[in-house]
Amino acid sequence: MRDSIETRQPAPWPMNAWYVAATPDEIDGKPLGRRICGERMAIFRDAEGRAAAVEDFCPHRGAPLSLGFVRDGALVCGYHGLAMGCDGRAVGMPGQMVRNFPPIRAFATVERYGFIWVWPGEATRADPAKLHHLPWAGSDRWAYGGGMFRVACDYRLMIDNLMDLTHETYVHASSIGQKEIDEAAVKTRADADEVVTSRYMENVNPPPFWQMALRGSGLPDDVMVDRWQTCRFSLPSHVMIEVGVALAGRGGYDADPAVKASSIVVDFITPETETSHWYFWGMARQFAIHDTALTDEIRAGQQRIFSEDLEMLERQQHNLSDHPDRKLLKLNIDAGGVRSRMMIDRAIAGERDAAQATPSLLR
Structure with a gap:
């Protein structure tokens, strides 16, 4: 033959x-x-x-x-x-x-x-x-708690979701959302190793989740805060999000740990099929690290928050599967997800080119 x-x-x-x-x-x-x-x-x-x-x-x-x-x-x-x-x-x-x-x-x-x-x-x-380096893992200066979901949608939809946190105002209105997220300017940058989007909000009220975190840090929960969100995508499909609040006017992201509650939201997104993935989520924090009850409380709070994402993403997938030829709009807030997909596409193309350079033959 x-x-x-x-x-x-x-x-x-x-x-x-x-x-x-x-x-x-x-x-x-x-x-x-x-x-x-x-x-x-x-x-x-x-x-x-x-x-x-x-x-x-x-x-x-x-x-x-x-x-x-x-x-x-x-x-x-x-x-x-x-x-x-x-x-x-x-x-x-x-x-x-x-x-x-x-x-x-x-x-x-x-x-x-x-x-x-x-x-x-x-x-x-x-x-x-x-392996993606995780400085918080295995360190006695950090506490971690997390879980896993199977989500019935394309894994890239979850990356889009995590690289643009505008949706928090609407999907998570009762926990981490607030109108100032919409109003804060989004900055996006990309280099060879990661895509980064960031938002900074000054002198805002802490939403319920961060009120809990402030109490866990031994700080008042009824004061104005400066808040930040920095989302970092890296191949193949990891998103680490630096989040936190600090007492207003005390330095924000760079504030002394004594006046802030900050953490890293951990997101490992592992494709299962073209329309499903495994979502390993968690939070690594540097405040109240020996408080296991707080770890459980944060884990339960994250599970409720991510459950809200799950319904939205799965129903989004249904719409996209029903209308595969519909063109979607792109806004400035989508830049992080778009750049992340471009990085994924380049990696796939690189593998394809390497495979074509050394093709396997069928007899």
């Missing part, structure tokens, strides 16, 4: 990148099945307790390996008992010779910063040094 170059429509996300796949508790004592960037994975721990991820496909009869169990560091299929190693190779099966079974795909995996990360692309290119 004549040789032909394999052609495939590029995925709408970078493949050669680290994505958050799970939290450690999700694979304690059992495998986890999760689709990441279109790839169905079974995630588990090997005999040394290291996180591993393989294709969620038993080579015997195609059953999902994630429905099985872990024994002696191997992933045992729950259908007929074929055991698979973390390298994707069959290691045993009662009464059968399986060592020459063709391997299934194994994905590069790293456990760091309190998350399980996977690299859905070429495993040989996976470099842990390329």
Whole structure:
């Protein structure tokens, strides 16, 4: 048969990148099945307790390996008992010779910063040094609490949402929204590594969520404050948002920690399919770090806030799916999301160009 170059429509996300796949508790004592960037994975721990991820496909009869169990560091299929190693190779099966079974795909995996990360692309290119650096993770000067949602929309819609916080005035009117967000000028900049949008609001009333944070910091909650929001997008799909309030006229973002409550809203957005994603959210803070009750209160508050986003985004996806040819308007407040999408598109194009330079051939 004549040789032909394999052609495939590029995925709408970078493949050669680290994505958050799970939290450690999700694979304690059992495998986890999760689709990441279109790839169905079974995630588990090997005999040394290291996180591993393989294709969620038993080579015997195609059953999902994630429905099985872990024994002696191997992933045992729950259908007929074929055991698979973390390298994707069959290691045993009662009464059968399986060592020459063709391997299934194994994905590069790293456990760091309190998350399980996977690299859905070429495993040989996976470099842990390329993990997004999280200075707050693992530091005893920060407290962190968070959660996870599955959101039925294109992951890029969530990036749009987080890079333009204008919607807070309307979607989150009872928690973090206030009219001054609309009125504050938005600044956007982009460089090779990140896109940044920022807003600063001076001498405003703290909304309910920040009143809670002020009380948690031992500060009065009925005074005027200076407020800031700085959203930072980095590849493949991470958004870190520096947020906070300081007693008005005391320096704002640069104020002494004794007169402010500030934190980083953590957003890891991991594509599942073209119209769904896993959203790992949380807040890292440097005030009242030993107050576990406050951590729980903030987590509950964030969950309520993000639940409001979830409904809006999923229904937005329904509209876009029903009207794929409708052109959407772009305003100055959309600059952060637009620049972020451009960065994603460049990364995808780079992977496509690299793949075309070394095409695989089908016989």
